[in-house]
Amino acid sequence: MIIKEISFIILLFLSNNGVAQIREDCSDAPNEQIKEICLRFRRMDKMSREQYERQADNALWPPQAPGSPTFQRPIPIPATHRGNYAYDPLECMSLQCLCPFFNGRMMAPDHCVLPNGEPLKMAYRKEYRMMTDDERFRYHRALQIMKQNGQYDALGRQHRDVSSGGGAHSGPGFLPWHREYLKRFEIQLKMIDPTLALPYWDSTLDNYLPNPRDSILFTDLFIGATDWNGYVTTGPFAYWRTLEGAFALRRNVGAEGNLFNEEQINQVIQQTNVEYVLSYVTQTAGCPYPVNYGAIEYSHGAVHRYINGDFGPVPTSANDPIFYAHHAFVDLIFETWRQLRQPRWVRESAYPPDIASCTNPLHFSYAEMRPFPRLINRDGLSNAYTDQLYRYAPRPTCTLAEPACGSRYLFCDTRGYPHCVAKVRLGGMCNGLEGLDACYNGQCIFGRCVPGPTPAPFKPFIASTTPRPPVVLRASTKKAKGLVTETLRNITNAIRNSAQQNKNKSRTRVVGKEKFVNSTIVTFVDCFDKNPCCETWSLIGECSDNPKYMNLNCPMSCKKCKPSFSILDTCKDRHVSCKQWRSENQCSSSTGSHLSFLQENCRESCGLCRTKKSDTCAIPKRKRKLAEELNIHTNLTKKQSLKKDEINLRRVVA
Incomplete structure (x- = not known):
């Protein structure tokens, strides 16, 4: 008994001692830079907690729908079904989900063929400097x-909106949120050019240089250079107006902060517990997990501070396109850890415990990803x-051989x-790199890169097979000469006709001072009602009386957006995926909100053109008299709910 009491006292002492170690003023940070990042996280966490406390009942329900919603109710979508179809x-x-949006055709479950005959491929994310010149040019063009x-x-x-409240920063939701955000950004790129992929910026390559500010990255070939005031006035992103109204992006490279180094990356990769990768960074008294200043969110924040300017503060950081390449590298580190430290079946379920003293509730595993x-x-x-969507190319490496x-x-x-390093721009510092091919289009003389002959780049010997003898056309006779001439003429005409057809189909877009001709840009207007009763509800005034639900689920009927289709034809399919969904038998097998979407937007494919949408709509009791005046009739009884409404609709389809 005495031993148990002593053990309890020791445990209580250690627990209290552990709690006392957490200092909310960040005074225990190892240096001033980490302290400043810590304080920034604390400020964002404070705003998120205040927002959570002010949060009213945001659950959205259609007219006369049953239920008593709670803020953090799990979304009832099967894990195996998410993302196989989308509006x-x-x-x-x-x-397979993306294929219809690119006007493609599914030839097999994993093979989508685009209108030009090329397959729609997974994105292959390369290091920024490993892209070919053509890939980099097309990437910059798509951004423009x-x-x-x-x-x-x-x-x-x-990104700016979630910086002051949400689960995107200062907690375990940081990595998952940005993974989804980058995915959406990359899909937008592919809608412009389906062959594109988001590159990642491995800043360790620049960190090896005597002065990383002199990296080839900060030139017109990549992210552009700044003038004396720090404004980006050259390169592909010159004079980009910011969300805050500035006439150009601004950077203050190297004034503070630091880039990634291998030690920081290895510190993340070596972790075995998910709590130290999806890290808590704003613990308060009572949190059982210690402060982790080696968390990837901290080291990633130091890179933001190194570029600084618009890229420094979280609310303005997405103004600068380097934001997406930087976060792609953070995602690469995260995926590397997942592959090395987690079995496949664990990766989708392992998440830090939902502890309010360790992070604000917006970071909880079942909280909405706003x-x-x-x-x-x-x-x-x-x-x-x-x-399904993307994979990473290996980081650049080299050997003595x-x-x-x-x-x-x-x-x-x-x-x-041996390790790979970014080349130095002309005029940049190259101390200690003399004799190496360290200067782009130059050589290192007395610690500076100057124009001049460069060492021949190393090319490993590749054994080649014996080439096939060239085909020689022997046109010694007039008949043979005529045949060759006719063949060349036919080829020339075919090329000319094909070029003219492509020119007629193409659209010319002017970006900056250059003209780009592109025929693959796909446009998509997300303006759909998600319930077949939206039009009826809008007529009885629900757009103003129930705005939260209606604006989200009935934006077209509430005139919150302008659709790309004619609203007069209520039978014609309105969504590009309708025919594919019909081929997958989703007209008869779907339930819930997806069934409602099909009933509204895929009436032709689902065979519903002869049914009247308003016949099965729930009308609030207070609006029934108005509905009668507007000659709106429904077959529902007063006690029938939307749940029964959906069951009736499903029977119609079946």
């Missing part, structure tokens, strides 16, 4: 088009991201352990 391409989690048509700024506003509809934080752990990195923008530093 918006940004919600897709498979190529997104900036011009407003898609880039729309995504930037989403602002993405129908998602919760743990959805960001799905294997489908890298199973093959001292080449595979890119003319990188060189192999063979001093000590």
